Amino acid sequence: MPRVRTKVDGVTYEDEVEPRLLLVHYLRERLGKVGTPVGCDTTNCGACTVLMDGLSVKSCSVLAVQADGHEITTVEGLGRGGELHPMQRAFHEEHALQCGYCTPGMIMAAIDLLRENPDPSDAEIRRGLEGNLCRCTGYQNIVRAVRRAAAEMRAGGDADAPAVPRPEAEVTP
Structure with missing residues (x-):
């Protein structure tokens, strides 16, 4: 299985992932980032949008292996010191x-x-x-x-x- 290393909300993770695992499922199921909902799984609704290297992407259209070496920010990673963004x-x-x-x-x-x-x-x-x-x-x-x-x-x-x-x-x- 491929190994990925990615920084999510400021924390670096290394994991083995199935090659076809979607980023949205990796975030939710492996990392517990449930603030990123699974919407339509077809890129139509945008509910699963996260920032990858500061740019918005629909995480249901990105494979977890494509996030290797990238920085991901979820809605849970926006606040500062307990304050909302x-x-x-x-x-x-x-x-x-x-x-x-x-x-x-x-x-x-x-x-x-x-x-x-x-x-x-x-x-x-x-x-x-x-x-x-x-x-x-x-x-x-x-x-x-x-x-x-x-x-x-x-x-x-x-x-x-x-x-x-x-x-x-x-x-x-």
């Missing part, structure tokens, strides 16, 4: 979720959008979140949350640092 906080404060199933993917896609464009218009936010579906909201509060987080991140200088640097740790099962 500005995007997480904005989603909460702007009521940008109802059932919450799509929320992790929306947050991760929005963070990548702000990396590229720290001051997007509403239309640019909507375009940037295409491919991330929400069945419960009308997207209005989601757009408002991204706008709010963008302003906070620009004011706090966090626009280029969506992931949290964590102490290096090694985990080898």
